[in-house]
Amino acid sequence: MSSTGKLKSSSSELDLDRPNIEDYLPSGTTIQQEPHGKLSLRDLLDISPTLSEAAGAIVDDSFTRCFKSNPPEPWNWNVYLFPLWCFGVVVRYLILFPARVLVLTIGWIIFLSSFIPVHLLLKANDKLRRKIERCLVEMMCSFFVASWTGVVRYHGPRPSRRPKQVFVANHTSMIDFIILEQMTAFAVIMQKHPGWVGLLQSTILESVGCIWFNRTEAKDREIVAKKLRDHVQGADNNPLLIFPEGTCVNNHYTVMFKKGAFELGCTVCPVAIKYNKIFVDAFWNSRKQSFTMHLLQLMTSWAVVCDVWYLEPQSLKPGETPIEFAERVRDIISHRAGLKMVPWDGYLKYSRPSPKHRERKQQNFAESVLRRLEEK
Numbered sequence: 001m002s003s004t005g006k007l008k009s010s011s012s013e014l015d016l017d018r019p020n021i022e023d024y025l026p027s028g029t030t031i032q033q034e035p036h037g038k039l040s041l042r043d044l045l046d047i048s049p050t051l052s053e054a055a056g057a058i059v060d061d062s063f064t065r066c067f068k069s070n071p072p073e074p075w076n077w078n079v080y081l082f083p084l085w086c087f088g089v090v091v092r093y094l095i096l097f098p099a100r101v102l103v104l105t106i107g108w109i110i111f112l113s114s115f116i117p118v119h120l121l122l123k124a125n126d127k128l129r130r131k132i133e134r135c136l137v138e139m140m141c142s143f144f145v146a147s148w149t150g151v152v153r154y155h156g157p158r159p160s161r162r163p164k165q166v167f168v169a170n171h172t173s174m175i176d177f178i179i180l181e182q183m184t185a186f187a188v189i190m191q192k193h194p195g196w197v198g199l200l201q202s203t204i205l206e207s208v209g210c211i212w213f214n215r216t217e218a219k220d221r222e223i224v225a226k227k228l229r230d231h232v233q234g235a236d237n238n239p240l241l242i243f244p245e246g247t248c249v250n251n252h253y254t255v256m257f258k259k260g261a262f263e264l265g266c267t268v269c270p271v272a273i274k275y276n277k278i279f280v281d282a283f284w285n286s287r288k289q290s291f292t293m294h295l296l297q298l299m300t301s302w303a304v305v306c307d308v309w310y311l312e313p314q315s316l317k318p319g320e321t322p323i324e325f326a327e328r329v330r331d332i333i334s335h336r337a338g339l340k341m342v343p344w345d346g347y348l349k350y351s352r353p354s355p356k357h358r359e360r361k362q363q364n365f366a367e368s369v370l371r372r373l374e375e376k
C-alpha cells in the first residue's frame with residue numbers, strides 16, 4: 001500500500017473513532033424548537049466544523065482514550081454481593097498480599113545472593129557468567145509474575161537467539177517486559193527511570209544487554225541507534241526487544257510505531273500481548289501512579305491474566321519503506337491482540353502540538369467564519 005493510501009486509511013480510522021458531539025448534546029432540541037432569536041449550543045457549534053471538532057475534543061478524543069485507565073466493572077452492587085466483595089478485600093490484602101511479599105522477598109534473596117558473586121567472581125569466564133546471569137534474571141522475573149499470581153498463556157514458538165532479529169511488542173506496562181523476560185532473557189530498549197527501577201536498569205539489567213535512554217534527549221537517540229546496530233550484529237547477544245510505541249497504551253489501542261526497529265535491516269518478530277481485565281487493569285498510567293504503586297495494585301488483586309502471542313517473523317518487502325513496514329507489523333499485532341489502531345504519535349503525551357498545526361487550525365476557523373459572514 002502506498003504511503004498516501006496508508007495515510008488516508010489512518011485518517012478515516014481516526015474519523016471513525018472521533019466522538020460524535022451530537023451524542024453529548026441534550027436530545028430532543030432542534031434549532032426550530034428554540035424561541036426566535038435565542039441561540040442554542042447546537043447553533044454555535046454549527047458555525048464551523050473546526051469549532052465542533054474542538055468541542056468534541058474537549059468532551060472526549062481518541063488520543064486521550066488511548067491513555068485512560070479502564071478498571072474492571074464494579075460487581076459489589078447488591079446486598080448479597082457486597083459482603084462477598086468485603087470478604088475478598090480481606091483475603092486479598094491480609095492473606096494474599098503478605099504471602100506475595102514473602103515470595104518476592106525470597107526471590108530477591110536467592111537472586112542477589114547468586115547474582116552478585118557470579119557477576120564479581122566470573123569476570124574471567126564471560127560466556128559462563130552471561131549464561132548464569134541470564135538464567136537468574138529469568139528466574140527473578142518469574143518471582144515477580146508469581147507475586148501477582150500471573151496467569152500467562154504463551155502461544156507460538158518461543159524466541160530463540162539468532163543474529164539480525166528484533167522482537168517488537170505492544171506496550172501496556174513495564175510488566176510486559178517482566179512477562180516476556182521470564183521466558184527469554186531479552187535485551188530491552190527502554191526509557192531510563194528514576195528511583196529503584198533506575199538502579200535495577202543500570203546495574204542488573206545492563207548485564208543482559210538492556211539499553212536505556214532518555215526520550216527527551218536528542219543526543220541519547222543517536223547513541224541508542226548506534227547501540228542497536230551494534231547489538232543486532234552480535235550472534236551471542238540476547239535477542240533485542242523493543243516496544244515501538246515508546247509509551248504505555250491502555251491495551252485497547254495501539255499508537256504509531258517508531259520506525260527505529262524497522263530500519264535495522266533485521267527480521268522483525270512481532271509479539272502481541274493482551275491483558276484480560278477480569279481482575280485488574282494492567283495499564284500503567286505513569287502520570288498518575290508510580291511503578292511501585294502499580295506493582296502494589298497488581299499484588300493486591302486476585303490475579304493478572306494475559307495472553308502472549310509470538311507471531312510469524314516479518315521482513316521488509318521490496319519497495320516498502322520502514323514506516324510502511326512498521327504500520328504492517330502494527331496491524332499484525334493489533335489484529336492478533338484485538339486492539340484498535342489509531343494514527344497518533346504516543347510521544348504527544350509529553351509535548352504540545354506544534355505551532356504550525358495550531359496555526360493551520362486557526363486559519364481554517366477564521367476562513368469558515370469569514371465565509372459565513374460573506375453569505376449573510
Ligand SMILES: O=P(O)(O)OC[C@H](O)CO
Nearest residue numbers: 174190191246247248286
Ligand atoms: O507510559 P510512559 O510514557 O511513562 O512509559 C513508561 C515506560 O517508560 C515504558 O516502558
